[in-house]
Each structure stands twice: as structure tokens, then as C-alpha cells.
Amino acid sequence: MKNLVYTFLILLIGISASAQEKIYTEVKIKEASTIYILGGIASVLTNEDLEFAKKHNIKFHDFGCLAPINMEKYEKLNAQVFDQLNKEFGSNWQKEIRKGILGYEKWKKN
Structure with a gap:
């Protein structure tokens, strides 16, 4: 038993x-598959952002006016998405994404 x-x-x-x-x-x-962005009182997502998200099968998460405490974590998560986009679409997607996305410029330099 x-x-x-x-x-x-x-x-x-x-x-x-x-x-x-x-x-x-x-x-x-x-x-x-989520790109994190810093917003403000009003959403900063544009129609171009939404078209980009649909075309590249990703989502945007807008933190609004409350920035996360662990900003580096979300920059790293965004960098992983950027790497994935490079694997799937080459570098063409970089011409379409808004340059002010959290961690994009730091990722681009590396």
C-alpha cells in the first residue's frame, strides 16, 4: 500500500x-514578444507603432507615467526582442521602429 x-x-x-x-x-x-516603453499621462503609442507591432507580431507595454523601478530589466527584455527581430526580419525593422523606445539606442550601440 x-x-x-x-x-x-x-x-x-x-x-x-x-x-x-x-x-x-x-x-x-x-x-x-513585448516591447516596453515609457509613456506619460497620455499614451505615447502612435498608429505607426501599432502598425509596426502588427507587422512584426509583437506587443507594446506602455508603463504610463510610472516608470518601473528596475529599468535595466526592461531594457534587457527589449534587447532580447530587438535581437529576435533581427533574426526574423534582418535589419529592415530598425528603419520602422521609433528611436525613443526604452533601451533601443543602447542596444544599437552594442
Whole structure:
């Protein structure tokens, strides 16, 4: 009986870990397709930004007038998206993106 209980617990733990990995992966995919921007009281997203997002299958997240405390984290996340855009579209997308995007100029220099 003990062996049956242990087997059941191990199976349950394995299923739980698998579900958590799926959720973690989904969050990473969402982060990898989101460009974070600093806004203001009014949204700074333009029609051109929205067209760019649709064309390149990404999303923009506008922090509004409250900048995040850990700005470097979001610059790094944006850099990952910029790298991905380079892999998928070459450098052509760089002519279309607004230059004031968080971390873009720093990424461009590197």
C-alpha cells in the first residue's frame, strides 16, 4: 500500500512540475514578444507603432507615467526582442521602429 501511495505522490509531483514549466514557458514567450516603453499621462503609442507591432507580431507595454523601478530589466527584455527581430526580419525593422523606445539606442550601440 505504501508503494502505491508513493507512486501516486511521485506521479502527482511530476504532473505539477510539468504544468509549472508550461506556465513559465508561456510567460517567457509573452515577455519575448513585448516591447516596453515609457509613456506619460497620455499614451505615447502612435498608429505607426501599432502598425509596426502588427507587422512584426509583437506587443507594446506602455508603463504610463510610472516608470518601473528596475529599468535595466526592461531594457534587457527589449534587447532580447530587438535581437529576435533581427533574426526574423534582418535589419529592415530598425528603419520602422521609433528611436525613443526604452533601451533601443543602447542596444544599437552594442
